[in-house]
Amino acid sequence: MRVRAPGGLERLLRAEQADPGAPGPGEIRVALHGSSLNYHDLAVVNGWMPTADGRIPLADGAGLVESVGPDVTEFAAGDAVVSCFFPDWQTGEPVIGDFSRTPGDGIDGFAREHVVLPATAFTHAPRGYDAVEAATITTAGLTAWRALVVDGQLKAGDTVLLLGTGGVSIWALQIAKLMGATIAITSSSGEKLERAKDLGADFLVNYREEREWGRAVLDWTGGRGVDHVVEVGGPGTLGQSITAVRLGGHISMIGVLTGGAGEVPTAALMAKQARLKGIIVGSRSHQQDFIRALDSAGIKPVVDRRFPLEQLADAFAYEMSAAHFGKIGVEW
Template structure:
């Protein structure tokens, strides 16, 4: 089978290689990969900012078709379309270190391969109405946004949510928040992207380049109350403003580190407003199944910005790094 291998750090240190297709042991299924989506984490790994052992097959999120099952596999049929959960050992319950010690594309080989052979309990069926490219966005971005909105957010109709940017997690969070009946604020530095977010249903749009004190603007628009939930995908550069923008008793879901891994925040408003800070590490298999049910029931379609061929992975990563995407960047397989 054809795979992409990292042989060192850097976008130029990738090669197309061939490996034997693994056999299918008991309890496993062979998947013919149809599409894979990119996450910011993949860019960090490829550039060597998150070191891995080489050679390494990159990427963590893929959708494919079951083409063979091993003995003892129940509930999966030949032809089923499935994705593999992001953390193989996190099947249920709250996060614990041993549940995310193993992941795809970092501690072990990822999904940039024509075939995968995986334990059946790591696989989740995808909604029928989604294309392969759309379904490939679910394991990390989709489930992270789902956890941020449902587990930490606890939204009900009439809740208010603030989202940052128009990447995959933020647009998923927009769709999930709207499905819950929430009122949504969204900030971006690009007016064209803000208009596209409006078309998806965002109620209030703020350009943070022309309105750098966007937290103050959110407070003004909510008559001093603030929002119930902030989904923070940046971290260090935005967390203090997120604290200011959230209401008393509100919550901040910290899902990204685009601004770095260290942050300084004012503790007094965190205390006086009783702000809940929730770190989000994607979600477990049970969460993934709940997300899939919601996507099916609501007819949600993930936003795909662009697709590239497997051999164009370096170009796809450059497109992700440029930051001009709206939604997810996807690799498709022949």
Template sequence: MKAWQLQDASGLDGLRKVEIDRPTPGRGEVLVRINAVSLNYRDLITVRGGYGSRQKFPLIPVSDGAGVIAGVGPGVRGWKEGDRVIGSFFENWHGGEASAEKMAAALGGSVDGVLCEYRVFPAHAVVASPAHLSDAEAACLPCAALTAWSAVVKCGQVKPGDTVLTQGTGGVSLFALQFAKLAGARVIATSSSDAKIERLKTLGADETINYRETPEWGKLARVLTGGRGVDIVVEVGGVGTLNESIRSLRIGGMIGFIGVLAGEARQEPRLPLMVMQQQRLQGVTVGSIDDLKSMCGAIMQNQLKPMLDRTFSFDEAPEAFRHMSSGAHFGKVAIAIG
């Protein structure tokens, strides 16, 4: 079968298309023909060798894929050939609280990912694709969507009347906007592009802020909430945007800390303010298989659709990474394999 492999930590120059043996499912496993994958910022970090000694080579990158079961190993119940499925980001995290053991097998990082024609999964680690989604759309769910779900629904417990602040127009942020609206919340969305801001409004953003024009956007977010502050910030910028997130947050509010997109902090973080206002900084790393099932159920019930920016062919995988790295995308970048 064909696969893309990282041969070393030299970035995209180390990404090679190779021919390797097609795997065979063993006891308790299923073979999935991968029809589409989607890219996350974490995949860019992986390609750049950002996981250091924990990253082994050669490695098939990318965590999020969708396809069809093409083979069933002995002892598997509940799945048959032809079933449409997605794979869980963490194969060993069935449910409950996270632990080192549960998070040890992370697709496209500590174990091979899905940028290939076929992959074997433990039968317990695949979830039925929502029937109304294409494979490219379903491939957007395991990491980006579930991370947003964990931040907004599981950890944030957003309810009607709450205010959620999202940052930018990447996959996690757009899913967070969609889930917050499903929960009946008000959404303040930020972007550096007026054109993207108009698209955020069409997705349901109640208020928008151009953070390039308004560097102190946290202060403006407080104004937009009548001085109270927002209930939850879905923080994908990292330390580079953390201060404004703290400034925007209400007393007792939560920052769902997810990404590192904004680079280094320009000033010391406002940690004393967090203490005085009893704010919570909650790290969010995807979620469990049980969480993925719950989220897919909600997506099915509400017929929610991911926002796909562009779909590349399998041979164009390096171009897909470059497109995502440019920051020009609005939503998810996918690669069709089937």
């Protein structure tokens, strides 16, 4: 699949692709079988984040290794693998602050049948995951893991506030519950809140009914505030997230669903002496750590619905409806 400039679901077209051939030194050939949708993918396909004409979309990709090139020892034919959001960020501190090397944006993504790429652009997939399940960790799952565990240093007994019930927030719910945290979550849907409760959420807030939801969460903690906020909204929700966080707490800024720019209530943030940190997904070593945790825990991601690749435009339309809970899968 390719998206033609200037973007739009009607400009997402099937296209023939030349076979990528055999892998060279340090490379692997992967037969792709699944992906999952992210807001970032939607923004690229719709032209909200311009990319090259004819770009192959989708940042997440998972499948099976068909063959390996010389010098590759980490993988073998038949291994289940999953892609990395930042294929050049292997470990350590961030090395990139844009999407120039992100599949489906700055470079071609995974809405295709085969790829030949450096072995370091993939990790092993979690044991027992199918391709769609594995693909959910590349962007959404790893973002939640980094926000809570890598940067947040989440521990048992902590309290966590999650905004909404999209892919990152539901992954964060599962991770936080796995780590022994107590969780508050917001949504405009009572049905989605009940589903979150079934996954372990402890305090439910309908933000359409409770406009001052930050204060409601603060009251729920007895006035102490939550230890962690996974902030996916951006400027339209940040003020209430600051209200909800405890003194010295941690806010991970990972989304801009309410806009890319806006006022920051700096006085309130200073008074809370909270850490506000922007993050974009994570490194390959973060992903490997996350996968080890998943192999140990045995949890599976929440996949709301699956679409065949030829119905990719329909999958994005479903994402735009905001009817989904957790992740939307694409498989072939």
